[in-house]
Amino acid sequence: MFSFLKAHAKKAALKGGLDKTVSLRKDLSEMHEWITQAEEEYLERDFEYKTPEELQKAVEELKRAKEDAMQKEVKVKLITDSVNNFIAKAPPAANEALKKELDVLITSYQRLCSRLNGKCKTLEEVWACWHELLTYLDAENKWLNEVELKLKATENIQGGAEEISECLDSLERLMRHPEDNRNQIRELAQTLTDGGILDELINEKLEKFNTRWEELQQE
Numbered sequence: 001m002f003s004f005l006k007a008h009a010k011k012a013a014l015k016g017g018l019d020k021t022v023s024l025r026k027d028l029s030e031m032h033e034w035i036t037q038a039e040e041e042y043l044e045r046d047f048e049y050k051t052p053e054e055l056q057k058a059v060e061e062l063k064r065a066k067e068d069a070m071q072k073e074v075k076v077k078l079i080t081d082s083v084n085n086f087i088a089k090a091p092p093a094a095n096e097a098l099k100k101e102l103d104v105l106i107t108s109y110q111r112l113c114s115r116l117n118g119k120c121k122t123l124e125e126v127w128a129c130w131h132e133l134l135t136y137l138d139a140e141n142k143w144l145n146e147v148e149l150k151l152k153a154t155e156n157i158q159g160g161a162e163e164i165s166e167c168l169d170s171l172e173r174l175m176r177h178p179e180d181n182r183n184q185i186r187e188l189a190q191t192l193t194d195g196g197i198l199d200e201l202i203n204e205k206l207e208k209f210n211t212r213w214e215e216l217q218q219e
Helices: 003-044 050-090 092-155 161-175 180-195 199-218
Strands: none
Touching: 003 050, 003 092, 050 092, 092 180, 092 199, 180 199
8 A cells, every 4th residue: 555655656756757747848939939920020121221210110119129139037037936836856967958948048138138249239329410410411411501592682782891890700610610520420321321320311311411511612
């Protein structure tokens, strides 16, 4: 009778261990699947940003993906603790494969978080670069507007030699506008278009600005 009970208890323990292994492998598999989907959706696809709206949407999506991955840290820790607790009680031969699966999961998860953080940071820098370019273009276009107004005022001036001289001096001072902004525009535009980001829109804006600048130079 005692041997029967002992055999029954052993069988129940084996079944319990097997059920626990199946449950842990299911958790590991589901987490692996989530990591693979996240990699395919946010890291493996080729992205093209032709409009500011597409770029902004990508930045927001990457931020959400990064936050989702960080929230999964709790799930990964729970799985890690469960596997380690089970391994501590199970025979070495039975837990080797499970330990290996856990190590792969942890490595994959950490790599995913690192890549998402890196891509998110890059896109945020690109977004900031785009806005910096717009700021410089806006400043230079305002300056061109001032020059145009000053040129028209000079053309229409009616007065003596002193008034004409003052107007020309004023125009000359305005035309001494430093090239820093224009250099920044060229550098920022080059940085973005080299990456194939908003290239058509940037080239269009630059062409318009350069045309205005050349026309004023000729006047």
